[in-house]
C-alpha cells in the first residue's frame with residue numbers, strides 16, 4: 001500500500017508550502033501524486049503541527065570515535081593539537097571487540113537518526129584485530145558497522161578505507177596497527193565485501209576511501225583510484241586538513257596534495273575532498289574545474305583546531321560543499337551547516353557572508369549542504385523529496401520552543417540557525433519509520449550497551465600514549 005503524508009508545511013525549493021503532500025510507494029520511493037488518489041490503496045498520514053523536510057546526509061563519519069567524546073578535552077591527556085589528539089583516539093580504537101564496534105556504531109547512528117540524519121557515509125578504517133592481524137573474515141568489522149546501520153535503520157555508504165603507512169619516512173605507529181592493509185589486500189577485501197552485501201543495494205552502498213596522502217603513497221593511490229573508477233564508486237579522501245600534511249607532501253613529492261592530485265588526474269566529479277581547509281586560490285580553481293565536492297566537518301574542525309574552510313571562495317568558484325560529523329564531537333547536521341557561515345563571520349567580522357551568492361538565500365544554501373550536496377557526494381539515488389528518490393525524510397514540531405513563531409517564509413532560516421534536536425519528531429528512511437514521535441525501538445538497549453563499553457574502555461585509563469609526530 002502507498003502512503004500519503006500530509007504535513008502542515010512541506011519543504012520545497014528552499015522554502016515551505018502549506019497543504020503540500022508526498023506520496024511514498026511500498027518499496028520506499030517518492031511517487032508523483034496523481035490527480036485522483038485511490039483511497040482504498042493509500043494509507044493517509046496527517047501531520048498537523050509538523051513540517052516535513054528531506055533527511056540529512058552525513059558524508060563523513062568515524063562511528064567508533066563517538067567513544068572519545070569528552071575524553072580528549074585536556075592538554076594533559078591529549079596534548080595540544082590534532083597530532084597528539086590521535087593518541088586518545090587510538091586508545092579507544094585499540095580496545096574494541098567486533099561486538100563493541102557494532103554497539104558503538106549503533107550509538108553513533110542512533111544519535112544521527114535523532115538529529116534527522118537518514119544516510120551516513122562511514123569512512124571506516126578499523127580492519128584488523130588488536131594485534132594487527134586480519135580477522136578470519138578481513139571484512140568482519142566493516143560488516144559490523146553495516147549491521148549497526150541496519151539495526152538503527154539508517155542508510156549507509158560504507159567508505160572502506162585504505163591505510164597503508166604512518167607517513168613519509170615514518171616507522172609504523174603501533175596505534176594504527178588495526179588500520180593497516182596492503183593495497184592488494186585492500187582491493188581484494190573491497191571486492192569481497194561488495195559481493196557479500198549485494199543483496200541490500202538500496203540501503204547499503206559502497207565507496208572507496210584512500211585515507212590521505214600521508215597514509216597512502218602516490219603509486220598506491222593511483223591504483224586504488226583506478227579500481228574505484230572501474231567500479232564506478234565514489235572516491236573520498238582526507239585532503240589538506242593540517243598544514244603539516246601539506247608540508248610533508250611537498251617534501252615527498254614536490255607538490256601540495258591538491259596540486260599533485262590535479263597533475264595526476266586523480267580529481268573528478270566522483271571525488272570528495274574531506275576538509276580541504278589549507279588550500280590556495282589556485283587549488284580552489286583546480287577542485288572547481290574537476291567538479292570535486294568538498295566535505296566540510298566544522299564541528300570537528302573547530303574541536304581539533306584544524307582551521308576554517310574558505311567556504312565563500314569555494315562556493316564562489318562553484319564547488320559543492322557537503323557536511324560530515326567526522327569525530328562525533330557533536331552530531332548535529334544543522335550546527336555543521338550554520339558554522340560554515342559563523343566561522344567566516346568571526347574571521348571577517350561581517351554577517352551572512354554566504355548570503356545571496358548565485359541568488360540563493362543563506363539558509364537555502366546551507367540546507368543544500370546538509371542534504372542534496374551530500375547525496376551527490378555519496379552517489380545516492382535521487383534528490384530530496386522529488387519523485388523517484390528514496391523516501392528519506394524527517395518531520396519537525398512547529399510548536400517546539402526552539403522554532404515556534406514563524407511564517408512559511410522565515411521557517412527555513414529559523415530551522416537552519418536555531419532548531420534544537422527536541423523539535424525533530426519522526427524520521428523515515430526508504431519509506432520505513434525509524435523514529436516515531438522521537439522514539440526509536442532500540443534506544444534503551446543501544447544506550448545501555450554503549451554505557452557498558454564506555455566504562456570498560458576508559459576504566460583506569462591514562463591515555464597519554466599520544467604521538468605528537470606531525471604527519
Ligand SMILES: [Zn+2]
Pocket residue numbers: 060062123238274326327
Ligand atoms: Zn575524518
